[in-house]
């Protein structure tokens with residue numbers, strides 16, 4: 001059995017965007033702190049000024065939140081594939097990692113939004129240059145520190161869980177040779193069948 005086609009598309013689109021957001025978030029944050037120390041704001045990230053990189057990061061974060069809501073609705077309205085061959089311990093470990101990933105996909109945009117809102121710099125959040133996202137809290141150094149730490153730790157945890165998730169998927173495909181990864185990526189099934197002697 002396969003995952004619902006829309007869920008498959010959302011899974012791969014969000015996976016690419018989340019990994020890009022982690023790389024971008026850690027890099028732009030380091031660049032911005034270095035710029036604040038040296039006073040040289042001319043540094044760029046993939047041709048984007050620090051200001052534009054922050055706006056792009058915040059915009060993709062808002063998009064990821066909207067995609068997560070859509071994914072949650074479709075996930076509960078459709079049937080997930082049942083992998084009967086999995087041991088109870090594997091099933092429990094997978095459920096725990098998936099729960100962690102969902103929690104972090106939900107909390108990362110929220111802590112990022114509160115972080116941007118609490119910054120004493122008062123920079124607006126303009127989503128893809130289309131509209132300004134309201135900031136729900138007042139600027140405060142203490143709140144900025146708190147949400148900065150939560151956003152940073154969440155990013156580290158998301159990176160660690162994503163690495164475990166990817167390693168498990170690759171083990172299922174290449175070592176166990178079962179249908180766990182192919183239920184999310186059927187193209188691999190065709191490739192595997194073509195390689196059969």
Ligand code: HEM
Nearest residue numbers: 021022025026029058061062064108109112113116152155
């Ligand atoms: C799933 C969505 C998101 C992911 C995975 C993500 C990830 C990250 C990561 C890993 C960092 C680097 C943290 C550090 O090194 O201290 C970062 C920084 C940042 N993020 Fe996000 N983020 C997301 C959404 C958002 C959203 C929605 C906003 C705002 C609306 C936002 C605002 C920021 C800001 C302002 C920084 C820079 C913090 C600093 O000043 O160093 N993020 N993000």
